[in-house]
Amino acid sequence: MNAKLLTTCKTTSSAPTFRRWLLRLHGTILALVALGSALATTIGWMTGAGPFGFMRQNPMVWVGLIQAYLLMTIIAVLLVLGSGQANARKWNVVGALAHCAPLIAALSSLAVFKSMGALGIVRVAIAFHFGWLCLETFAALYPDPSP
Numbered sequence: 001m002n003a004k005l006l007t008t009c010k011t012t013s014s015a016p017t018f019r020r021w022l023l024r025l026h027g028t029i030l031a032l033v034a035l036g037s038a039l040a041t042t043i044g045w046m047t048g049a050g051p052f053g054f055m056r057q058n059p060m061v062w063v064g065l066i067q068a069y070l071l072m073t074i075i076a077v078l079l080v081l082g083s084g085q086a087n088a089r090k091w092n093v094v095g096a097l098a099h100c101a102p103l104i105a106a107l108s109s110l111a112v113f114k115s116m117g118a119l120g121i122v123r124v125a126i127a128f129h130f131g132w133l134c135l136e137t138f139a140a141l142y143p144d145p146s147p
Helices: 003-007 015-047 059-082 089-097 100-108 110-116 119-141
Strands: none
Touching: 015 059, 015 089, 015 119, 059 089, 089 119, 100 110, 100 119, 110 119
C-alpha cells in the first residue's frame, strides 16, 4: 500500500472552513446583540425603565455604552466581511481581541455592578464575552490540515 495515499487524505471539514463559519456566526450574533443592547440602553436612558433605567440619573454612562455598542457593531460587520478573505485566521484573532476589553472592564467592576443591583446583567455579559473569546482563540490557534 502506498504510504503517501494514507497521509494525503482530505477531510470534508477543514480548519479554514470552520474559521469562516465561526466568523459569520460570530459577526451576525455580535451585531444583533450590540444593536439590541444599544436600543435597550437608549430606552433605559430616555425612560428610566428597564434594566438600564439607572442611566437616566447618569447620562454619561449611556454615552460610553452607546459608543461601545456601536463600535462592536462595526467589528461585527468586519468579522463577516473578513470571513470571505483567503486567510480568515487573522479575523479570528480580531474576533477574540474584541472581547478582551469588555471582559476586563466587567470583571474589574464587579463590585460596582453589585452595588447598583446589576450583577445579573454583568454576569450575562461576562459569559457572552468569555465564550466568544474562547471560540475565536480556538479557531485562530487550530492548525491547518497538513498538505
